[in-house]
Amino acid sequence: MSPLSRRWPLLLLVSAVAAYISPTPEPPGAVLYDRSWPYPASGGDSWPPNPWGRRLWRRAAGAGAAPRPAYRGAVGQPHWMPPQFLQGADAERGLQRVLSRQRRKHGRPQRWNIARLCEERGECTCYSQKTRATYCCDCEWGSCFPGQAGVALEGGQLRRMDRLAAGDRVLTVTSGGELTPTTVLGFLDRRPQATGEYLHLQLASGHQLRLSANHVTFTRSGGGVYASQVQPGDELLVAAANSTSYSPVVSVQYSIMKGAFVPLTEHGTLLVDGVWASNYASFPHALSHALTTPFRLWPALLSERFVVADKNVLVDGLKRLGRLTLGAYSGGVLRLVSP
Template sequence: MCQCYSRVLRKWFCCDCLTGPCFPGTATAVVYPGKGVAMHSLQPGDRVLAVDPTGGNLIWTRVLAFLDRRPEELAEYLHLETDLHTSLAVSANHVLLTPGDDANNNGSTSASSCQGFGYQSRFAADIRPGERLFVASGNSVLTAEVRTIKRTIEKGAFVPLTAEGNLIVDGTLASCYATFHHDWSHMALRPLISVVQQWPASQHTVQAFTGHYVSFLKWAGNVLLPEGRLKFGDKRNTGVLKTISPETSPLDLVDSYAKKCFFSILTSV
């Protein structure tokens, strides 16, 4: 168990020691044929609105599993509000797929259509007012300017996984991944996506296997790619100080990850 302190909100709250929260339970996905559903009610198998990474078109895709699902977690979230009246609730370490440099540096103050789909992988903590995000509007993907950024502490930590590696959350395009670059994460998750799409197992088994697979990848990524992740305390952080309780040592955390991976292999055979 860890304790987090928000220097901005001046509050302590319980938090996970190794992973970020991503989306709160009240964040909404768009479920076919167009109904807004809160993350805490979203289920594997639901068809949600996402973006085709090859062409930039809106598509319906299935939620394969949850990379993380902690309904009782309290965490600090950013609210990125745009000039198209969208307000995305997302954690600082979550990855957003944003327009390229030209779109963010052209000085435009109004929404514009997405021509093609060139994107950048950026942490939410790096986004500043005046920069642009991809948003869903009707049957189109537009770009909208971020006007304000607020911080709140909210309940729930959810990360749905789709085959495309993205989905529309609170009207805004977001990656399914956090902590590492989107393309790296999607490449690492491709084997899992293929298995989940083809595996005729119960949803409980699929979800358990997914959790262990992701835990191992995060542990391996922290060891092998130390510069690829969002580090707590660096200039991109939102001001959250994380401390590990005295009874929990870093070796205990690594050991728990190793055990999860081991039991995942045993239970999936």
């Protein structure tokens, strides 16, 4: 055996080490790729770390032309991309696809998989004792009105809650039982992608009020009560044509729905699904109406400049103060599974 043939493994090893520790040059018009998903980090650090420590480049097709991908990823995207069900508006739809596959395979969704998905979205895992469903929910804030709830405008039309905006004129009811217009000043809570458990209060008049268990509504006998305290036979104030009347509750059902919205009006009340309801949840109506006086006097406090991660920091501080001093009413229908 020749000396060269005996040394080629050593030469190959030296060449590989030299290629590994040598810096990768940055070609002109290149785009940086990183294998650090799902934990991208700035400054070159990532976890889990890239075991090869190499930066992968691709060269642009030419000046002014779209770069060609070096891997199977789409143009302008790295090869390792997060799944579509964890991205933006497709997150909820993708989550339902995952749960559907689990139901077909296992007969029921696997809770540990749901918990992992909720953790990826930065949310908690909640279990509904009424619907026996496990879903992703906010760790601190509850839900109030779903996005599909209808709000009566001044002209009599209905507008979905998720399409309502500050400045809209909606209908409410005065203390004398008369319809009157009021202005939406802003939103105490507006989370279109949130998921929560909602009650469906079916009335004899055909109206169906959809709201969370801890939201305040008004009955004929008890005044302002939480929705979870409403029982069949209780009468709620509904609007029909240009008049109002009381209609008894026929049944109470539960479902998991998308969206969490809390509009704030000048009167503190509004017509939702044709039924008179409060703007507030978790605390008594009169107390909440008094504490939100600064927001009605200066609606700019509800603008986007005070919103961080879909939550108004001023409203969040007010809620935390109320929980510390009074304790919030949750309705007792949700059980937190994991943080």
